[in-house]
Amino acid sequence: MSTVPAPPALRRPPGPAGTGTFLREFLRDPVRTASALPSSRALARAVTAPVPETGDPVVVELGPGTGAFTDVIAERLGGRGHRLAVELNPRLAASLRERHPGLDVAVADAMDLPALLAERGLGGADVIVSGLPWAAYPLREPWLTDVVAGALHPDGAFTQFGYTLTRSLPPARRLRARLAGAFEEVVHGRAVTANMPPAFVLTARRPRAVRG
Structure with a gap:
């Protein structure tokens, strides 16, 4: 008995890689992956809120x-616009390329961002969204927060999410202090309780560092 394929209008595009992929990478390197579960749609909307809906950012x-x-x-x-994804894990980078053919994926460290933008002839970023775990931020200068601030346009925005259960731990306090040093404004968003575990978003604007 043959099966009748669903009409095109009823088919859904492939969703993000499942929890199995995320769990495997978490077990390989829990410091860089930080969570065994991917972020929720609710958290994704909060983190990407500064992405403009007009223009070519x-x-x-x-x-x-x-x-x-x-x-x-x-x-x-x-x-x-131009979308650049900087992913250090080559397995995850390959998955992103497959799911998003139009995405510019660089297998590189976040500290290489200024060079990556320069290689592409991009003067700077309008929005930088970070999915990096706070514990993965370098403990020595140059601070990644300064690198990010220097890669942004003066009116750009940087977002970084964190888990509410860890916001009082040393990595969280350290990151907030460095953000305050790199940006004139840092806003702590409301808890996203629909995420597991609950999370929040820091939004930084008006970078102090001079792009060069």
């Missing part, structure tokens, strides 16, 4: 992982 994603934020960024841009 340069949007950079640091540590995109399985692509939970990448999906929402693609939806908001609708083919506009």
